[in-house]
Amino acid sequence: MPIWEFLETYGTRLASGTLVTCAQFVLSAVIAVVIALLAGLGKLSRNRLIRAISVVYIELFRGTSLLVQLYWIFFVLPLLGITLPKFVAGFVSVGLNVGSYGAELVRGAIQSVPKGQWEAAYALSMSPAKRMRRIILPQAVVIMLPPWGNLLIELLKGTALVALISVTDLMFQARQINASTFLSAQAFGTALVLYYILARFLITPFMRWLERVMARRLGRA
């Protein structure tokens, strides 16, 4: 079957799958960013308990596979009384997984803000919270945005795994089409190209734009 005919027949299914993938991407990105900030700051906290929780979370999620985490959250958590619908289980596990990598980026960026900035804020007798919010974090964000761009692409790739707990994303639709038609090259090939377009022509330019905006807001453009 030529490719245009294939796209005419299955285009709508692939498009709906792409929408689900985008939704999963956005939701898990939100979770990843929030939890990365919490765990990254937690790892720098002076409170021993908070630091321990952050370290355990980071090592636990960085030390095991996303697929293991996904299956654990989807199949084992219900046994402990927490049942998540598959769509939620999908973006929660991807978000938690990527968040653990992001936490290290946050920690590294905060630590690489020059020491003088900390001292100046201290000399102006800012409270620790205000110092973090007004002085340190804005500069740390500029430092960590480029690696976050790579991490978000990893996150997009991670969302493909939610198809394995039958969330109807792009990967899932490609598999379904393949199973019913055996047009493997067309089905999987189109899905590969769609993922590539999302990563290369949406996420990467968006992050570049964000980097420029943040640099300008700090007066560094």
Add this chain to the structure above:
Amino acid sequence: MSFHWRWDFTWEILPRLMWATVNTLIAAGAGYAIALVLGLILALAQRTGWKPLTLAVREFVEFIRSTPLVLQIFFVFYVGPQFGIRLSPWMSGMIAIGLHYSAYLSEVYRAGIDAVPRGQWEVCRALNMSVRNTYARIIIPQALPPSIAGMGNYLVGIFKDTPMLSVIGVAELMHTANAIGSESYRFLEPYTLVGLIYLAISLPTAGLVRLFEGWVRRKLGL
């Protein structure tokens, strides 16, 4: 189904999971070996100075890096038969995972080679060394130590990505855990054990990589 941890069941399934762990390690090792070689080829192909080749390889690397591994595994596994090439799950799994990580490793190599000071290249030219000698004796030994951290990260990465091979039926850890789960209707023990086995291997490996990096630096007198 219950949330009570059953120790007798744990001991019963542990040997099976251990065997599967061996398979996982073989898969990760073989995939990594392919990635190391292929990555070097991809990195050197970008340095030939012939523009179309450089651009094509760059785009290829970008493509591999920004599409999901699990989709690539399916692609390799199912597209072959459509054109009359039959690959076993193991073969297609190794090809897909090796190819995926070769793209990442080529970037590590590239950064390592770029970090070698220009003067080193110029000296080689001044001493009239052949291209092969330049790379083998001067550039690559110096490019290696800064690359080891990145190479080690991807070794752990490839290990953590082997569960994806279960989708085409490679009998590694995840696949075995799924099988145990569907035979016994108990998911708590197998999935938790798989997670623990991954932790028990990947955390020490990350530490070993750091030690190895220091050792190579000392060996090369850097």
